[in-house]
Amino acid sequence: MVKFFENTFSYDYQWPAVTLAYFLRYPNPYSTHVVSTDTLSTRIDPETGTLHITRLHLKRGKLPASVARFIPKIKESYILEKSIVDARNQTLKTENRNLDWDGVLSVVENQVYAPSGPDTTDVKTVVRFESKFGRRAEVTEKRGWLGGWGAGSVQRSIELVGRSRMRDGLQRSREGMKIVLEQLRERGFVGV
């Protein structure tokens, strides 16, 4: 099952500063659940001049009780982030997805950052929220993992919790970005 969550938000900063803040967004006071960030690769496409960056984040957090009932023992999650910066056309495209819950619950967040005015940058967020529980249940039921739970109701309950958490998470990540942007402004980074 695939669902979409869409949202557009505008930062009162120029695009270069917003992209820099994106790469510097951790740590911030709203990101205490983010344990670490590592760069896996960076490369420039020699023809287009686009910059491709792949990073790995480790996030820690308690699952809500209603989900923990079905997916015990998940205390941390690896997030793979792929970004493409196009400095010539002023766009930043990002993709973040969780790796290790992949078989059960997959959340893919895509963002596009582009200038919307001389001093403003819009970010469009699309989240694909996917539960593969139905398929997973076929495999695991043989081991008795699911017991008497109906796969359909489990899936709905996980998706409901996932979506509300996603909204909260998006709000927190914005607040975090704003703090990093303010720090950049204080340090005198005003753009290009």
Place this chain on the structure above:
Amino acid sequence: MSASLAPECSERKERYDTCFINWYSEKYLRGSTAPSPECEALFKEYKTCLNAALKEKGIYDMIKEARKTSPNGGSGGAA
């Protein structure tokens, strides 16, 4: 700067991150979009350390596999 997954790589990561952010803000964003070897040596040192840590944690192969695929067909950042 954010921490590394592997504390033993933190110094190397910080040196690379500093180099990268300087290059990104001072050069790339200002129009120098040609490939640059500026931070390559620092990245190599950091990457050697990080890869060893990922292997030790048993997640190296999982990450390698995940990097190959892009669930949205590459629209949002498949390298």
